[in-house]
Amino acid sequence: NAGVTQTPKFQVLKTGQSMTLQCAQDMNHNSMYWYRQDPGMGLRLIYYSASEGTTDKGEVPNGYNVSRLNKREFSLRLESAAPSQTSVYFCASTLDRLAEAFFGQGTRLTVV
C-alpha cells in the first residue's frame, strides 16, 4: 500500500503564480487534512475535510483553497502565491475520529 501520496515533492514558484498540491490516500479513509510547517515551528492546520463532500477551515486558511475531489483525493490550491507561503506542506488522513493519522512525506514549496 502506498498510504498517503503527495505530489509534487518540491516546487519553486514565482510570486503571483498559482499551483495545486495533490494528495491521495489508498486506505479508504474518511478524513483528510492539509498542514503547513515553517522552519522551527509545529504543524499548523490549513483546511480539513471530515468526509467526502465537506471541507472546513483550520488555523491558517487565508490564501488557500481546497477541493475534496472524491474520497481518495484532497487538493490544496494557491491562487496567487506569496513568499509568506514558502513552507513544507503535509497532507494527512484518518479513518475516523479515533483513528491514527497517516501523513505524506511533504511538499517543499518555495515562493520567490
Add this chain to the structure above:
Amino acid sequence: DAKTTQPPSMDCAEGRAANLPCNHSTISGNEYVYWYRQIHSQGPQYIIHGLKNNETNEMASLIITEDRKSSTLILPHATLRDTAVYYCIVRFSPGANSKLTFGKGITLSVRP
C-alpha cells in the same frame, strides 16, 4: 479541543528511559490524548493514544494521571533514532470528526 503544554526540549542518554511530559489541564471527559513524533522533517508518525487507562504498544507507554490533566509518554530504551519532535495532542471524540491540531511539541535529543 483542549490545549496542551509541553516543555520545548529535553535530552536523555541512549539506552535509558525517556519520559516526555504533557499538560492538558482543560481536558474534558471524552477527549483522548494522542502522541505523534516527527523525525527530521519527515511526515509525523502516530505513536499511541489513550483516554483514561495507561496504554502500551511496541513503541511506547502512555501514562495518564488520574485527574487526566497531564500525561507522560515513556520510551523505555531510547535509541539515537528516537531523536525527534514529539507532539502531544488532545482530541475530541464523540460526534463529528474533529480537527487534528498540533502544537510546537517537545524536541527530544538522545545522546550516545
